[in-house]
Amino acid sequence: DAMVIQNPRYQVTQFGKPVTLSCSQTLNHNVMYWYQQKSSQAPKLLFHYYDKDFNNEADTPDNFQSRRPNTSFCFLDIRSPGLGDAAMYLCATSRSRGSSYNEQFFGPGTRLTVL
Amino acid sequence: AQSVAQPEDQVNVAEGNPLTVKCTYSVSGNPYLFWYVQYPNRGLQFLLKYITGDNLVKGSYGFEAEFNKSQTSFHLKKPSALVSDSALYFCAVRPLLSTGGFKTIFGAGTRLFVKA
Numbered sequence: 001d002a003m004v005i006q007n008p009r010y011q012v013t014q015f016g017k018p019v020t021l022s023c024s025q026t027l028n029h030n031v032m033y034w035y036q037q038k039s040s041q042a043p044k045l046l047f048h049y050y051d052k053d054f055n056n057e058a059d060t061p062d063n064f065q066s067r068r069p070n071t072s073f074c075f076l077d078i079r080s081p082g083l084g085d086a087a088m089y090l091c092a093t094s095r096s097r098g099s100s101y102n103e104q105f106f107g108p109g110t111r112l113t114v115l
Numbered sequence: 116a117q118s119v120a121q122p123e124d125q126v127n128v129a130e131g132n133p134l135t136v137k138c139t140y141s142v143s144g145n146p147y148l149f150w151y152v153q154y155p156n157r158g159l160q161f162l163l164k165y166i167t168g169d170n171l172v173k174g175s176y177g178f179e180a181e182f183n184k185s186q187t188s189f190h191l192k193k194p195s196a197l198v199s200d201s202a203l204y205f206c207a208v209r210p211l212l213s214t215g216g217f218k219t220i221f222g223a224g225t226r227l228f229v230k231a
Contacts, residue, residue, distance in 0.1 A: 042221040106158030
């Protein structure tokens with residue numbers, strides 16, 4: 001089945017130790033998103049890729065970076081995790097062209113713990 | 116400012132009874148409207164969307180939503196609730212004339228609890 005896959009599902013890191021979360025999709029969608037979600041709150045968009053074009057949200061800290069080497073994969077890098085970065089990180093995809101906009105397909109999320 | 120409001124943190128309903136989860140929005144232009152559901156420790160799942168056309172939209176798992184332009188609302192409904200419907204529900208809006216690319220504005224979420 002076509003889907004959005006996130007690895008690992010659970011990630012534990014130490015304060016200040018860089019960590020990378022990965023996302024892959026078999027849907028061949030052109031838009032990929034990274035969200036941060038804390039304690040069942042609304043997901044907060046960090047950034048998204050429209051094809052190869054990277055779009056950063058104005059309030060996303062510089063500590064968060066992303067890479068999209070090809071259509072299928074997207075990575076979230078947290079350069080120096082702080083305790084406040086502990087959260088669920090959700091990857092999502094959508095198929096969107098021009099002014100059309102379709103629903104997003106979400107992965108199961110990676111729960112990040114910072115010790 | 117553009118926003119989405121889900122006025123109820125939690126909705127409690129008995130199994131078999133109808134349920135409504137409320138959503139109102141404040142965005143410029145005519146938006147795309149969505150409902151997503153999230154089960155514990157899972158990502159969000161798409162339920163339904165309104166783009167244009169009939170104000171009553173039918174979606175997955177027997178859910179439907181009614182778009183009301185004058186009241187800027189998009190309430191989620193189901194005629195007969197199931198215990199398995201218990202989850203966190205998010206209303207989301209994508210402003211049609213947004214200059215912010217593909218940003219979707221999510222509501223704060225409403226936890227639905229269906230009692231057997």
